[in-house]
Amino acid sequence: MERGRVRAHGKGGGFLRRILNGLGAGRRAGSTGPASLGSAPGTARVTLLDLEPGDRATVAGLEEPRSPEGRALASLGVLPGVSVEVVQRYPAWIVRVDQAEIAFDDALAAGVRLVPGATAA
Amino acid sequence: MCPPSRPEGRAPGPTATSPEEAAWRVALVGAPNVGKSTLFHRLTGRYVTVSNYPRTSVEVTYGVGRLDGHVVRVVDTPGLYSLSPTTEEERVSRRLVLEEGIDALVHVVEARCVARSLPLTLELMELGKPLVLALNMVDELGRLGLELRPDLLAGRLGLHVVPIVAVTGQGVEGLERAILGAIRAGEPPEPLGRRPDVAAAIEALEGALSGRYAMPRRAIASFLLQGDEDTRAMVEAAETDGGRRALEALRRAAAGTRDGTAYRSAVERHEVARSVAGDVLEATGERRVRVAERLGRWLGRPLPGIPVLLVVLWLGLYEFVGHFGAGILVDWLERSLFLGHVNPFLEGLFRGIPWPWLRGLWVGDYGLLTLGLRYAIAIILPIVATFFLFFSVLEDSGYLPRLALLVDRLFKRIGLNGQAVIPIVLGFACDTMATMVARTLETRRERILATVLLALAIPCSAQLGVILAILSGQPVALGLWVAVLAGTFLLIGAVGARVLPGRSASFHMELPPLRVPRASNVVRKTATRLHWYLLEVIPLFMLASVLLWAGQVTGLLGRVLDLLHPVVGALGLPRQTASVFLLGFFRRDYGAAGLYELQRTGALDMVGLLVSAVTLTLFVPCVAQFLMMWKERGPKIAAGIFAFAVTFAFGVGFVLNLTLRGIGL
Numbered sequence: 001m002e003r004g005r006v007r008a009h010g011k012g013g014g015f016l017r018r019i020l021n022g023l024g025a026g027r028r029a030g031s032t033g034p035a036s037l038g039s040a041p042g043t044a045r046v047t048l049l050d051l052e053p054g055d056r057a058t059v060a061g062l063e064e065p066r067s068p069e070g071r072a073l074a075s076l077g078v079l080p081g082v083s084v085e086v087v088q089r090y091p092a093w094i095v096r097v098d099q100a101e102i103a104f105d106d107a108l109a110a111g112v113r114l115v116p117g118a119t120a121a
Numbered sequence: 122m123c124p125p126s127r128p129e130g131r132a133p134g135p136t137a138t139s140p141e142e143a144a145w146r147v148a149l150v151g152a153p154n155v156g157k158s159t160l161f162h163r164l165t166g167r168y169v170t171v172s173n174y175p176r177t178s179v180e181v182t183y184g185v186g187r188l189d190g191h192v193v194r195v196v197d198t199p200g201l202y203s204l205s206p207t208t209e210e211e212r213v214s215r216r217l218v219l220e221e222g223i224d225a226l227v228h229v230v231e232a233r234c235v236a237r238s239l240p241l242t243l244e245l246m247e248l249g250k251p252l253v254l255a256l257n258m259v260d261e262l263g264r265l266g267l268e269l270r271p272d273l274l275a276g277r278l279g280l281h282v283v284p285i286v287a288v289t290g291q292g293v294e295g296l297e298r299a300i301l302g303a304i305r306a307g308e309p310p311e312p313l314g315r316r317p318d319v320a321a322a323i324e325a326l327e328g329a330l331s332g333r334y335a336m337p338r339r340a341i342a343s344f345l346l347q348g349d350e351d352t353r354a355m356v357e358a359a360e361t362d363g364g365r366r367a368l369e370a371l372r373r374a375a376a377g378t379r380d381g382t383a384y385r386s387a388v389e390r391h392e393v394a395r396s397v398a399g400d401v402l403e404a405t406g407e408r409r410v411r412v413a414e415r416l417g418r419w420l421g422r423p424l425p426g427i428p429v430l431l432v433v434l435w436l437g438l439y440e441f442v443g444h445f446g447a448g449i450l451v452d453w454l455e456r457s458l459f460l461g462h463v464n465p466f467l468e469g470l471f472r473g474i475p476w477p478w479l480r481g482l483w484v485g486d487y488g489l490l491t492l493g494l495r496y497a498i499a500i501i502l503p504i505v506a507t508f509f510l511f512f513s514v515l516e517d518s519g520y521l522p523r524l525a526l527l528v529d530r531l532f533k534r535i536g537l538n539g540q541a542v543i544p545i546v547l548g549f550a551c552d553t554m555a556t557m558v559a560r561t562l563e564t565r566r567e568r569i570l571a572t573v574l575l576a577l578a579i580p581c582s583a584q585l586g587v588i589l590a591i592l593s594g595q596p597v598a599l600g601l602w603v604a605v606l607a608g609t610f611l612l613i614g615a616v617g618a619r620v621l622p623g624r625s626a627s628f629h630m631e632l633p634p635l636r637v638p639r640a641s642n643v644v645r646k647t648a649t650r651l652h653w654y655l656l657e658v659i660p661l662f663m664l665a666s667v668l669l670w671a672g673q674v675t676g677l678l679g680r681v682l683d684l685l686h687p688v689v690g691a692l693g694l695p696r697q698t699a700s701v702f703l704l705g706f707f708r709r710d711y712g713a714a715g716l717y718e719l720q721r722t723g724a725l726d727m728v729g730l731l732v733s734a735v736t737l738t739l740f741v742p743c744v745a746q747f748l749m750m751w752k753e754r755g756p757k758i759a760a761g762i763f764a765f766a767v768t769f770a771f772g773v774g775f776v777l778n779l780t781l782r783g784i785g786l
Contacts (some may be wrong), residue, residue, distance in 0.1 A: 003439055008674075054282070062384075064385040064407060066384065068207070068563070068627065070384070071205070071207050071383075072629045073629070074203075074205075074383075074384060075207050076629060079391045080391075081388075082390055082391065088418065090207070090422075091422075091423055091526060091529060091530050092526040092529045093626060094418070094421060094632065097237060099231075099233040100236055100237060100631060101417075101632040102628040102629070103421070103522065103628070103630055103631075104628060105628040105629070107627045108627050108628075119513045
């Protein structure tokens with residue numbers, strides 16, 4: 001899974017985020033856009049990492065459904081066809097799935113493939 | 122303690138003769154935080170027992186209620202998202218649902234989350250047991266701009282579907298009637314949405330199973346087909362040929378299906394669930410965001426989440442547990458009640474015993490009553506009770522998951538993740554209990570790391586309360602004590618994360634809505650924890666008193682203390698602190714209570730107080746925690762942590778004493 005530095009976004013917490021990033025904790029998954037996610041030319045692969053707070057999208061699939069991360073996502077109802085809305089990215093992801101809010105880390109977020117064409121709220 | 126399963130082959134309820142035998146068994150099943158426990162208490166009333174499921178640290182609650190005059194045993198199962206378990210709680214829930222001779226299942230769901238809850242309903246429908254669907258919190262639908270049609274849902278699923286509001290009791294009578302009807306009819310629901318090739322494979326596989334199982338063969342076949350490892354091991358143990366025939370049938374069955382894996386099955390169940398939910402749940406208005414929802418989101422952000430966390434800890438730990446519990450309550454109970462009245466009364470009572478050595482067993486420096494009982498009731502009980510109350514409020518308010526996501530990144534630096542916040546925070550109540558709860562962490566590496574940190578850097582509530590009370594008048598000493606512990610926590614965690622092999626699990630959890638804690642729930646949870654704690658602590662206090670008394674009578678205590686005197690001398694501490702460390706091994710809080718007495722008599726200066734407080738906190742875990750480490754993590758790890766903690770604690774104490782006296786503090 002792609003790892004990077006958390007990019008600046010969202011509301012508030014910028015100072016604390018810089019401190020936590022400085023501690024190395026922020027050196028997790030981040031996104032530099034769909035093209036950087038290792039997909040073949042012309043078939044840009046979009047994952048949850050490409051969304052900002054307020055964006056909505058539909059789950060296309062899980063990168064590794066048999067891994068512990070994939071099983072965790074499946075147990076929380078993050079499965080193909082489900083609509084998700086990003087509430088927060090930092091310090092952990094909060095995603096709204098069918099009236100419920102679930103939290104997870106960057107490693108899990110990187111494993112959620114989305115149907116291209118996310119919509120902003 | 123688990124209620125015994127009904128013997129195989131006996132018909133449920135109506136044919137039995139005594140009320141005990143006649144009890145039907147009902148299991149409440151559902152995801153965490155959907156109101157199962159509230160409904161459980163509505164159904165059962167007063168007769169409730171809480172116990173750990175055998176060989177696990179998972180709490181299961183059993184109760185007895187009446188349905189139409191008939192005795193019903195109800196089990197409140199731990200939170201469960203699906204029958205393919207990923208956590209220990211889910212494993213226990215699955216076992217309870219499948220193996221405990223349950224006559225009916227009640228799937229409790231939040232009405233607003235019906236689409237994400239129905240996949241589990243579909244799984245439960247496969248188990249061949251009567252099933253009722255309880256749609257809880259239907260009163261919230263209006264605020265969310267949603268309209269749900271329970272009758273249509275009942276028709277689509279072929280189940281009893283009952284809308285309820287467990288908190289107010291609305292609809293609970295109707296649910297009781299539905300449960301009764303489902304048990305009396307005894308008809309399991311027809312599985313829904315299963316592909317024909319999967320259905321055929323399950324049927325073929327079911328026929329290949331000939332061993333004795335406590336759960337339906339259809340469910341075993343379904344789990345096998347989904348690649349469930351636990352079920353496979355169970356089949357290999359139960360079949361006379363070691364499961365060869367069944368596994369061969371599994372291979373053939375799997376070859377005949379397009380894809381019967383757990384993942385594929387989960388995707389298909391979700392598709393069916395979304396289709397059903399789309400028909401029965403309709404958005405009819407605007408969704409109104411509540412204040413609690415906004416507050417919940419704010420608390421999950423670094424700002425204002427971290428400042429609020431600091432305020433919560435200051436109010437909860439320092440003011441409530443430290444000042445109120447360890448200060449006001451302990452002062453009153455110890456000085457006024459025990460030293461003023463109880464101890465003089467007891468000494469008078471035992472004065473008639475002519476032999477001082479025997480009298481000393483009951484009343485005296487190490488007397489069972491004057492020391493053991495006084496420490497347990499007057500010093501430890503009020504501190505632990507205030508902490509458990511604080512923890513139960515945090516837990517019931519839905520704040521702990523926000524805390525977990527806030528600390529996740531920091532905890533990853535020490536090889537853990539946000540989920541470890543629960544055993545770590547619980548460690549501030551009782552490290553023994555927290556060491557047991559660390560079992561819920563996903564990987565062995567995380568369990569070992571959490572155990573080390575609990576043994577070393579997390580003071581239990583009694584120790585914390587006493588030390589906060591001792592150092593509260595000395596802000597510099599208190600600040601240094603906190604800094605040494607926090608530094609140890611981060612340093613040992615970071616080193617441990619690099620040294621220990623293996624991987625750490627990812628962080629994931631559902632965030633329950635933030636809510637005002639219910640007083641009855643908070644009191645019940647506090648009482649349950651306190652009950653466990655007292656059962657564990659009182660015998661150990663008494664044992665420690667007897668051992669110290671025996672040591673004093675035989676002179677052995679003096680010799681052990683003589684051995685410790687050079688060690689405490691090297692830390693710049695007076696000789697009396699040797700007995701504090703010795704007491705500390707019997708219980709951490711016991712040692713802290715001894716320190717409290719030394720401080721009161723003025724035997725320690727500020728540096729001495731700080732050095733002994735730091736050393737005692739880092740010092741070996743108490744006997745109970747050591748035994749729990751042994752049981753949970755094995756003798757090698759327990760012994761290793763013990764040796765490391767002793768060396769590290771005295772090493773830090775030695776350096777701290779030299780440094781502080783060196784700079785002339």
